Amino acid sequence: MILISKYIVPRGYLxxxxxxxxxxxxRDLIGNRRLVNHEKIHLQQQIELLVLPFYLLYVLEFMIRLMQYKKWSIAYRHISFEREAYDNESDKGYLKSRPYWNFLSYF
Known part of the structure; x- marks a missing residue:
């Protein structure tokens, strides 16, 4: 379900x-198929990891990447979950053919 909120979405993100x-x-971002597909990939990742472990791993990996790269934007782009989503956001059929736990190949 897609909801619109400029307050929940962090500044600098869509x-x-x-x-x-x-x-x-x-509201105009609903038509951005690339963005919506990116977020759908995250939904699938969250489902696979039973939601809470997804968030724990996401934050842990972000902290590791932040120590590694020392810059927020670079650390964010190197999180395995984000790399999978960015690499495949333009492929509309990706979620249909995506293997389970595919984010592991991005570690």
């Missing part, structure tokens, strides 16, 4: 997925 919702910063 969307965020918090199971089972996809929050977009503005």
């Amino acid at each position: 969307g965020i997925t918090i199971f089972p919702f996809m929050f977009l910063r503005s």
Whole structure:
């Protein structure tokens, strides 16, 4: 389910997925198929990891990447969950053919 909220989506980002919702910063982003597909990939990742472990791993890996790269934006882009989503956001059929736990191949 897609919801619109400029307050939930952090500044500098267009969307965020918090199971089972996809929050977009503005209504016009609903038509952005690339962004929506990116967030759907995150939904699938969250489902595979039974939601809570996804968030724990996400934060842990972000902290490790932040220590490694020392810059927020670079650390964020190197999180395995984000790399999978960014690499495949333009492939509309990706979720149909995606193997389970595919984010592990990005570690």
